[in-house]
Amino acid sequence: MSFALSDVSLDATACRAALLAAAPSGASGGIVTFEGVVRDHADGRAVQALEYHAYAALARREGARITGEAQDRFRVEAVHVVHRTGHLSLGETAVWVGAAAAHRDAAFEACRWTLDAVKARVPIWKREHYADGPAEWVGAPEVEGLASHRSDP
Amino acid sequence: MTKRLHLAHFSVFRDARGRDAESVETHAETPRDLFDELFSSARGVAPSPQTWARVAINDDLAAWDALLSDGDTVVFLAPSAGG
Numbered sequence: 001m002s003f004a005l006s007d008v009s010l011d012a013t014a015c016r017a018a019l020l021a022a023a024p025s026g027a028s029g030g031i032v033t034f035e036g037v038v039r040d041h042a043d044g045r046a047v048q049a050l051e052y053h054a055y056a057a058l059a060r061r062e063g064a065r066i067t068g069e070a071q072d073r074f075r076v077e078a079v080h081v082v083h084r085t086g087h088l089s090l091g092e093t094a095v096w097v098g099a100a101a102a103h104r105d106a107a108f109e110a111c112r113w114t115l116d117a118v119k120a121r122v123p124i125w126k127r128e129h130y131a132d133g134p135a136e137w138v139g140a141p142e143v144e145g146l147a148s149h150r151s152d153p
Numbered sequence: 154m155t156k157r158l159h160l161a162h163f164s165v166f167r168d169a170r171g172r173d174a175e176s177v178e179t180h181a182e183t184p185r186d187l188f189d190e191l192f193s194s195a196r197g198v199a200p201s202p203q204t205w206a207r208v209a210i211n212d213d214l215a216a217w218d219a220l221l222s223d224g225d226t227v228v229f230l231a232p233s234a235g236g
Contacts, residue, residue: 036236052235055228057212074219083235095236123209123228124235125164130192139234140165141205 002079003122005054007086010035010093013090016083023078023119028041030104032111036095038088046131050088055123059083068118074110076101081118155180156223158187164231166192184208184227192229202205206231 002022016033063081070079078100088094095118099110126138135150158181158183169192181187188202200209203217206229210219221227 047206054235055161055163055209055230058209058228058230061213119236120233122235123163123207123230123233125231126234127164137164137168137231137234140231 003058003060003067003081003118004083005056005085006082007084010082010096012082012096015080016098018082019078019080019100020060022080023100024035027096027102028077028100028107029102031098031100032104032107033096033098034111034115036115038090038092038094040090042128045128045133046088047128047130048131049090050094051127051129051135052085052094053127054083054085054086056085056148059122059124062122064116065089069115069117070099070110073113074099075100075103075106076110079110079112079114081117083122083124084125087099087114125135156221156225158221159224160191161228163228166229172228174185181221183218183221184210184215184229187221187227188229192203202229222225 014036039048064150067079069082070076076099080098082096084094097111097115099107099114101107101110127135128138157176157178162170162172164211174225181190199204202226206211207215208215209228209230210225
């Protein structure tokens with residue numbers, strides 16, 4: 001069970017190798033992986049790039065809690081997550097989640113649950129750069145005195 | 154009693170304070186007190202940070218009514234937007 005941050009482009013082959021390194025040899029009959037990728041639009045606005053900022057110490061701590069909880073909730077051999085930080089261009093992978101299990105149902109469920117938990121709980125913030133206006137932080141409520149933002153579905 | 158706290162800022166809180174980190178001398182007893190002290194201009198719209206933000210003390214999640222100690226590091230956490 002592991003969680004990592006990376007300030008360089010993610011290598012899916014290396015991520016998969018890290019997942020399998022944490023799984024008992026030969027025990028996994030199903031591997032489900034998910035890659036979140038930077039898309040060119042959000043809420044009808046053209047997006048040119050993203051920045052991810054992480055509170056690294058707590059992100060690693062909370063990320064490790066999540067992968068540990070996934071182990072308790074699902075019959076998985078291993079779960080591995082890598083999340084990008086820094087400036088990302090369109091098409092780059094922002095987050096990689098992998099789950100290895102003896103059977104496919106557990107792998108699918110663990111991968112989905114882990115991704116949702118990471119999005120909700122790990123202190124990482126996304127700033128979208130738009131073609132038609134200034135960049136905004138995603139997900140924070142509009143608060144007078146703080147910057148402008150929009151919600152993330 | 155006055156205490157010195159270390160603050161790291163991210164996301165909207167970094168924008169609001171205009172810096173990544175700072176140290177403050179404060180009488181704040183809890184993170185809620187400190188939030189009001191630092192972001193008083195935001196209170197009219199979001200009077201209860203507990204409803205939309207979290208707080209960390211010394212690199213772990215903490216309660217808004219936790220007691221702060223001299224030398225603590227405090228970070229206010231806007232809603233996460235990873236993935």
